[in-house]
Amino acid sequence: ETGVTQTPRHLVMGMTNKKSLKCEQHLGHNAMYWYKQSAKKPLELMFVYSLEERVENNSVPSRFSPECPNSSHLFLHLHTLQPEDSALYLCASSQEPGSYTPQHFGDGTRLSIL
Amino acid sequence: EDQVTQSPEALRLQEGESSSLNCSYTVSGLRGLFWYRQDPGKGPEFLFTLYSAGEEKEKERLKATLTKKESFLHITAPKPEDSATYLCAVYNTDKLIFGTGTRLQVFP
Numbered sequence: 001e002t003g004v005t006q007t008p009r010h011l012v013m014g015m016t017n018k019k020s021l022k023c024e025q026h027l028g029h030n031a032m033y034w035y036k037q038s039a040k041k042p043l044e045l046m047f048v049y050s051l052e053e054r055v056e057n058n059s060v061p062s063r064f065s066p067e068c069p070n071s072s073h074l075f076l077h078l079h080t081l082q083p084e085d086s087a088l089y090l091c092a093s094s095q096e097p098g099s100y101t102p103q104h105f106g107d108g109t110r111l112s113i114l
Numbered sequence: 115e116d117q118v119t120q121s122p123e124a125l126r127l128q129e130g131e132s133s134s135l136n137c138s139y140t141v142s143g144l145r146g147l148f149w150y151r152q153d154p155g156k157g158p159e160f161l162f163t164l165y166s167a168g169e170e171k172e173k174e175r176l177k178a179t180l181t182k183k184e185s186f187l188h189i190t191a192p193k194p195e196d197s198a199t200y201l202c203a204v205y206n207t208d209k210l211i212f213g214t215g216t217r218l219q220v221f222p
Contacts, residue, residue, distance in 0.1 A: 043201075105159070106157050
């Protein structure tokens with residue numbers, strides 16, 4: 001596999017469920033990102049990891065919990081979500097944060113909260 | 115405040131009808147401007163990087179240009195397969211800031 005892959009592609013969950021989103025990059029990059037994309041709004045940066053260390057947390061509610069076990073894998077653990085959390089969640093990777101090189105995106109997980 | 119504004123919000127073109135998309139930006143220190151294409155149900159696909167005013171990049175029917183305040187994505191003789199949302203993003207000192215995109219539809 002090449003590029004950035006995300007699973008699952010679609011997820012429907014209730015407000016009391018716990019689920020996880022997974023991202024894997026095959027580009028040899030050192031930085032990984034989580035973004036939220038809602039209709040009519042710009043992509044919102046949620047978290048940034050560099051070499052498995054979190055370097056950015058953009059005032060994201062604690063019901064979103066990221067995990068980066070190594071430089072190729074990134075998870076987003078979800079619990080007690082709200083209806084306004086329904087969105088497309090995108091993972092991206094780049095060479096280094098702050099290297100001003102392109103970020104490469106996966107195809108996202110479409111999340112629906114009932 | 116660092117900001118990226120794209121216009122128009124939506125654009126409908128006849129096949130072969132050339133046009134341009136605009137991305138204007140205000141950032142404290144531009145470190146690069148990026149164009150992405152996003153198809154429905156997919157993630158953004160990287161197209162171009164521009165780093166300095168006057169720079170131009172081309173790929174098939176697309177040409178991106180950069181000034182000190184804005185970037186244009188010129189589409190020459192578009193085809194229906196060029197239909198997508200085109201996103202512009204700029205790096206300020208440490209973050210990639212996105213616009214809301216231009217949704218392009220090209221009709222045969």
